[in-house]
Amino acid sequence: MNPIEPETVISDAKTAAYREDGFIIVEDIYSADDVQEMCAALDELVESARGLTDHTAVIDLEPSHTPDNPRVRRIKDPAANHPTFDKMLHHPRLIASLTALIGPNLRLHGSKINLKSAGFGSPVEWHQDWAFYPHTNDDVLAVGVMLDDMKEENGPLLCIPASQTGPTFDHHQDGRFVGAIDPERSDIDFDKAVAITGKAGSCSFHHARTLHASGPNVSGRDRRLLLFQIAAADAWDLRGMDRIGSWEEYEKTIIAGEATNAPRIVPAPVRLPYPEPLKSGSIYESQSAVRNKFFETQDQPATTQ
Ligand SMILES: O=C(O)CCC(=O)C(=O)O
DSSP: SSSSSSSHHSHHHHHHHHHSSSSSEETSSSSSHHHHHHHHHHHHHHHTTTTOOOOOEEEEOTTTTTSOOOOOEEOHHHHHHHHHHHHTTHHHHHHHHHHHHHSSEEEEEEEEEEEEOOTTTTOOOEEEHHSOOOOOOEEEEEEEESSBBOOOOGGOOOEOOTTTSOOOOOOTTTTEEOOOOOOGGGGGOGOEEEEOHHHHTTTEETTTOOOOOOOOOOOSSOEEEEEEEEEETTTOOOOOGGTSSHHHHHHEEEEESOOSSSSSOOOOOOOOOOOOOOOOOSSSHTTTSSOSSSSOOOOSSSSSS
């Protein structure tokens, strides 16, 4: 059993805010020492990009990367690729928070670190994680572990309040999944977006159906965000068990409580991410096909603002 009681980390008011808004920020889940350890582990992984000429199974490169001047956009699956991130995934304060929000039986659906480095970090277009990985019920969320202080100017996550209670938006272009919505073909009020800011060591929790994005990092300070995607153990990925491999592999993804082969089925609007994007491997790759981008990028000027 987790040694920390959920209410001591997340108050009832925070839990209620998560249910209403679809996201919350919780300070001090991780200590300064934890953050330092994670940053050192991340530096090791980034250094392994030196000499690379293309993305790998672990490293996704910025468009401006060169083998001599490594620029990393994303580390894929850090929980599987470095013991420090696996340890932080099982941190008692994180498990207590997740227990408060989605219950005691918890599964890791995936992990990643989006680096958004000072001066050149790529934006992420508006999307719902649910469009990428719908489940049998929507007790599914992403934890954003702030490895740097997040401020308005260094490209923090942006969330639209209460969007998790609305539709699942179309993330297709010309009939093919691209992993982003067309900002001009929706009636979303982007002015309502809330910037998810906080001190390093804080965490955000956003529901899988919450509409979110983040702009480019135009500041002189890095914005490194570790994301753990967590599902209730009885939320099964509608794209099928084949993605996990086997029951034994599924059991290995349980981070608290117990596995179950009895999915809980709760109606929620679903649109599957098929046909697959022409470029896959990361959200940056699938969104690179988007013509009508919300954010300006270095190699493609914004068309909408
Ligand atoms: O890193 C960010 O700011 C956005 C991350 C995100 O939404 C994603 O990778 O799905």
